[in-house]
Amino acid sequence: MTHAPRRYNFGYLDEGTKRMVRRALLKAVAIPGYQVPFGSREMPIPYGWGTGGMQITASLITPGDRLKVIDQGADDTTNAVNIRRFFAKVAGTATTEATAEATLIQTRHRIPETPLREGQTLVLQVPQPEPMRRLEPRETECRKIHAWGEYGLMHLRLYESVAQTGRITINHSYPVLVNGRYVMSPTPIPRFDNPKMEFSAALMLFGAGRERRIYALPPYTSVKSLDFEDHPFTPQQFPDPCALCGARGVYQDEILLDDTGAKMFVCSDSDFCARRRAEGQTGPAPQT
Amino acid sequence: MAYVPVKGGEAAILNALDLVAEERRGDPADPELTLAQIRTQQARAVDRVMAEGSLYDPDLAALALKQAQGDATEAAFLLRAYRTTLEQFARARPLETDRMAIRRRISACYKDLPGGQVLGPSVDYSHRMLDFDLAGEGAPTAPRAEAPVAAQMPRVPDLVGNEGFMEPSEPPAGDPAPGDLTRDPLAFPAPRDIRLQNLARADEGFLLGLAYSTQRGFGSNHPYAGEIRMGEVPVEVVPEELGFAIEIGEVTLTESQMITSVKGASGENPKFTRGYGLAFGHCERKAMSMALVDRALRADEFAEEPRYPAQDAEFVLYHSDNVESSGFVQHLKLPHYVDFQAELRMLREMRAARRATEQEAAE
Amino acid sequence: MGAAVMRARAEWLKVLARCPEAALEAALAGHDTGAAEWLRRPETGMVMLEGRAGGTGQRFSLGQATVTRATCRMGADVGVGYLMGHFPRRAELMALADAVLQGPDGPALHAALIAPQEAAQVAARTDRARAAAATTVEFFTMSRETGPRSS
Numbered sequence: 162m163t164h165a166p167r168r169y170n171f172g173y174l175d176e177g178t179k180r181m182v183r184r185a186l187l188k189a190v191a192i193p194g195y196q197v198p199f200g201s202r203e204m205p206i207p208y209g210w211g212t213g214g215m216q217i218t219a220s221l222i223t224p225g226d227r228l229k230v231i232d233q234g235a236d237d238t239t240n241a242v243n244i245r246r247f248f249a250k251v252a253g254t255a256t257t258e259a260t261a262e263a264t265l266i267q268t269r270h271r272i273p274e275t276p277l278r279e280g281q282t283l284v285l286q287v288p289q290p291e292p293m294r295r296l297e298p299r300e301t302e303c304r305k306i307h308a309w310g311e312y313g314l315m316h317l318r319l320y321e322s323v324a325q326t327g328r329i330t331i332n333h334s335y336p337v338l339v340n341g342r343y344v345m346s347p348t349p350i351p352r353f354d355n356p357k358m359e360f361s362a363a364l365m366l367f368g369a370g371r372e373r374r375i376y377a378l379p380p381y382t383s384v385k386s387l388d389f390e391d392h393p394f395t396p397q398q399f400p401d402p403c404a405l406c407g408a409r410g411v412y413q414d415e416i417l418l419d420d421t422g423a424k425m426f427v428c429s430d431s432d433f434c435a436r437r438r439a440e441g442q443t444g445p446a447p448q449t
Numbered sequence: 450m451a452y453v454p455v456k457g458g459e460a461a462i463l464n465a466l467d468l469v470a471e472e473r474r475g476d477p478a479d480p481e482l483t484l485a486q487i488r489t490q491q492a493r494a495v496d497r498v499m500a501e502g503s504l505y506d507p508d509l510a511a512l513a514l515k516q517a518q519g520d521a522t523e524a525a526f527l528l529r530a531y532r533t534t535l536e537q538f539a540r541a542r543p544l545e546t547d548r549m550a551i552r553r554r555i556s557a558c559y560k561d562l563p564g565g566q567v568l569g570p571s572v573d574y575s576h577r578m579l580d581f582d583l584a585g586e587g588a589p590t591a592p593r594a595e596a597p598v599a600a601q602m603p604r605v606p607d608l609v610g611n612e613g614f615m616e617p618s619e620p621p622a623g624d625p626a627p628g629d630l631t632r633d634p635l636a637f638p639a640p641r642d643i644r645l646q647n648l649a650r651a652d653e654g655f656l657l658g659l660a661y662s663t664q665r666g667f668g669s670n671h672p673y674a675g676e677i678r679m680g681e682v683p684v685e686v687v688p689e690e691l692g693f694a695i696e697i698g699e700v701t702l703t704e705s706q707m708i709t710s711v712k713g714a715s716g717e718n719p720k721f722t723r724g725y726g727l728a729f730g731h732c733e734r735k736a737m738s739m740a741l742v743d744r745a746l747r748a749d750e751f752a753e754e755p756r757y758p759a760q761d762a763e764f765v766l767y768h769s770d771n772v773e774s775s776g777f778v779q780h781l782k783l784p785h786y787v788d789f790q791a792e793l794r795m796l797r798e799m800r801a802a803r804r805a806t807e808q809e810a811a812e
Numbered sequence: 813m814g815a816a817v818m819r820a821r822a823e824w825l826k827v828l829a830r831c832p833e834a835a836l837e838a839a840l841a842g843h844d845t846g847a848a849e850w851l852r853r854p855e856t857g858m859v860m861l862e863g864r865a866g867g868t869g870q871r872f873s874l875g876q877a878t879v880t881r882a883t884c885r886m887g888a889d890v891g892v893g894y895l896m897g898h899f900p901r902r903a904e905l906m907a908l909a910d911a912v913l914q915g916p917d918g919p920a921l922h923a924a925l926i927a928p929q930e931a932a933q934v935a936a937r938t939d940r941a942r943a944a945a946a947t948t949v950e951f952f953t954m955s956r957e958t959g960p961r962s963s
Contacts (some may be wrong), residue, residue, distance in 0.1 A: 169534055170534070173533070174533070175534070177536075178533070192747075193520050197637070198633075198634040199634065200632045200634060201634065202533040203526075203529035203530050203532060203533050203772060204530060204533065205530040205533075207526065207775065207776030207777075207779060207780065208771075208772060208773045208775075208777055208779075209776040209777035209779070209780030210776060210780050211782060212679075212776075219601045232783070232784060235786075238458060238784050239457045239461070239462060239784070240460055240783050240784070241458070241671065242458040242462060243462060246459070246462075246767060269783075270785070270787045270788060271787055288777070288780065298684045299763055300637060300763060300767070301637045301763065326799065327802075328754065328799075330795060332788065332791035332792050332794070333787070333788040333791050349785075349787075349788050350787075351787055351788065351790070352791070353791070370641065371582060371623045371773050371777055372495030373634035373635075374634075397791060397794055399794075407635040412787065412790075413790070414786060414787070414790060415786075415790055415793065420765045429787055429790075434556055453818050463929065477938055479863035499875075500875070500963070503875040503876060504858070504876050504877065504878065504895055505861065505875060505876070505878070505896070505938075506877065506878040506896075506898070508897060508898065509878065509898070532858065532876060533854065535858045535876075535878065536855075536858070537855050537857060537858045537859070537860060537876065537880065537881060538858065538859055539860075540856040540859065540860045540862060541859045541861050541862060542861065542862070543862040543863065543864050543871050544861060544862060544863055544864075544874070546863070546864075546867045546921050546962065547867065550937060550940065550941065550945075551944060552940060552944045553939075553944065553947075557823070560951060561949075561951045565948040565949065566948065566949040567944050567945070567948050567949075568948070568949065569944050569946040569947055570947075571947075584893050591945055591946065592943075592946045593939065593942035593943050593945075594942050594943075594945035594946040594948070595942070596942070596945060597938050597941030597942045597944070598942075598944045598945045598948065600939045600941075604867050604868075606866060606867070607867070618866030618867065618868045618869035618897070619866060619868065619869055620864070620868075620869055620870055621870055624871065625871070626871065627862060627870070627871040627872045627873050628873070629873045630873075631861065631873075641865055641870055641872070642865070642870055642871060642873070643872075645865060645872040646861070646872050646873045646875075649872075649874050649879035650873060650875060651864075680944075681912070683826075684859070684896060686859055686879075686894065687835070688881070688892055688894050690851075690883055690890060690892055691821075691892055693818050693822060694822070695821075695826060695892075695894065696822070696825070696829060696830045697825075697828075697859075697879060697894045697895050697896055698829050698830060698895055698896030698897070699830075699896075700861065700877065702897075704867065706866065706867065711842045721867075723866050725865050725866050725867070727863045727874060727876060728874075729874075741873075743865075759869050766958065780925065791915040807843035
């Protein structure tokens with residue numbers, strides 16, 4: 162083997178692969194909430210770490226895009242840093258941490274607090290695209306469930322939860338009914354974020370690399386979190402304001418401060434929090 | 450002191466990678482490993498990386514092993530990711546294992562047979578005692594026979610087939626090009642070409658465990674090692690600018706043919722059935738396991754009731770790939786604190802609700 | 813292209829695909845290849861290898877192999893390099909050799925490169941086959957054509 166120089170294509174994937182992914186995306190947009198199989202490729206990060214989202218981003222990204230990558234709502238978490246570094250290397254694309262400035266946002270486990278607008282695309286990394294999987298391990302059976310729209314198993318799961326604990330005990334990956342047709346997993350976002358999908362102005366794309374599925378929510382799509390009339394869907398509530406910026410009504414991380422139980426709650430969305438602090442907002446951060 | 454968020458992720462990642470590089474190199478006073486040394490002196494590791502990386506290239510596999518510090522699964526992953534960046538020029542013509550330049554060929558079904566029992570470079574009949582002399586250096590040589598082994602040897606199942614006892618192994622009408630699960634995702638029921646591709650790149654340990662389970666009672670077939678052969682098979686392609694087939698090199702392959710007896714459906718003559726294993730390099734454990742699992746997955750064809758894990762195509766094919774399973778098991782290392790917080794919040798709320806109910810009851 | 817030419821080319825391409833780079837460089841050094849026009853610069857990609865179930869049955873995708881290819885034109889002759897692995901320089905030299913072999917200098921290059929390389933390749937293959945033969949378990953020595961084992 163000689164040490165001849167080897168160059169990677171813009172966005173890592175070759176153009177044929179990008180076209181294949183885009184075809185799957187078009188089909189996914191045409192049938193909201195339907196899981197489209199696609200010829201997922203092996204990426205240079207492990208399966209389960211965002212390969213599906215990465216392939217979507219790689220297929221859509223252009224030199225003119227501004228890319229934001231978040232994990233757990235934050236731009237500075239290790240996996241977000243790693244994926245952003247990857248695209249800076251293979252696409253040379255401008256990156257940003259500002260939600261409002263980004264054209265393309267790849268995310269794991271959160272939807273940003275700053276409302277998304279038309280023209281923006283949110284790419285969600287999906288570990289398990291099949292909302293029914295925990296109830297039915299077989300793919301062959303799950304395909305039938307979706308084909309027939311027979312979601313009784315899921316309603317039973319919710320009912321059992323209510324019967325046993327008095328509430329629906331699904332905290333993340335809370336199933337939604339899309340466009341009145343397909344039950345869809347919103348990925349492991351906390352159910353706090355579910356309402357952000359409802360009639361979202363931005364395009365939302367979901368990529369599951371290992372499971373080889375792509376699905377989508379076109380802008381302004383009906384997305385209903387499953388519930389019962391007497392047990393309506395409720396997002397999580399955080400009683401305290403963010404310790405750093407004082408924000409209320411946002412999702413929070415719990416930070417352990419010492420081994421005696423001292424803790425503080427801060428915004429999970431690091432860009433949202435930083436922006437508020439830059440505006441001079443403060444919270445009751447503990448002083449030591 | 451106030452809490453001020455800082456961005457520490459990127460520096461930490463880069464420093465961690467530098468630390469890996471330093472540890473990979475080890476003591477600079479020791480000579481650095483060359484790729485040639487890995488390729489030739491750690492050849493079984495190279496074979497495994499090529500088989501599970503699903504890419505035949507001993508030089509790249511050696512590089513991957515060096516980069517992965519000898520971790521074969523990680524090295525296979527590096528090869529897989531590299532594959533993604535290469536264009537597929539063509540499909541080679543189907544490999545003809547009867548043209549194999551035999552270096553090893555044995556059968557457990559016959560004492561002797563045309564071509565003979567050729568042990569080749571095998572440790573099968575060795576005593577697994579550590580050889581302390583290997584701590585030093587040497588240049589051992591092996592004897593040569595006057596005459597080489599036969600240029601081509603018949604495959605044992607074909608010999609059995611001559612008597613009509615073996616299920617025929619013929620291509621379907623038109624000899625269609627096979628599917629490729631790296632381009633079209635798995636769908637079920639998965640045809641045998643897709644199953645074989647999946648098994649050929651599957652994790653050796655996973656296949657070995659499944660194969661073993663079929664022998665221990667989680668399966669009902671008693672197999673015979675009809676033949677195991679290893680050697681070099683020429684690779685032929687038809688370049689578009691030529692229009693005729695040329696040999697572009699060769700690959701080392703291990704082929705395993707397992708033979709299982711079945712009674713045959715009512716009205717049919719009883720006959721032997723086959724399981725087939727084929728993989729890159731010298732890898733008998735892998736090829737034999739593959740053949741047993743291939744046979745187990747053919748349960749439907751022989752009206753065998755699928756009752757065991759090795760007979761369940763969805764179970765086997767979805768969990769056999771170590772690049773997938775390693776990634777997903779280890780993704781649990783990634784931060785999950787958003788979801789963990791969601792669970793924690795629910796527990797707090799449920800406990801608070803219970804306290805309130807208890808208080809009400811007490812009042 | 814006649815069948816005889818195709819056979820001859822297939823034979824020498826098979827030898828060239830396994831030639832060490834140094835031998836190619838040395839043999840081509842005496843030939844003027846400067847006028848070669850590159851129809852395809854060396855590029856590395858993959859071919860999908862296929863097996864057959866049971867060795868003779870249904871085809872299946874076994875896995876890919878890296879290959880490097882290059883194509884040049886010298887006068888009326890098109891030379892093709894196509895070999896396994898990532899070897900851009902070897903593919904280039906192979907294409908040039910294939911072109912020269914089709915021209916007036918063909919016989920000379922054949923004598924200087926193909927004949928000795930083919931002999932070396934056959935010798936190496938035979939040596940492996942003799943080493944394997946020494947590990948044959950003999951039960952009925954008299955009945956087989958192969959000779960007695962050497963020590």
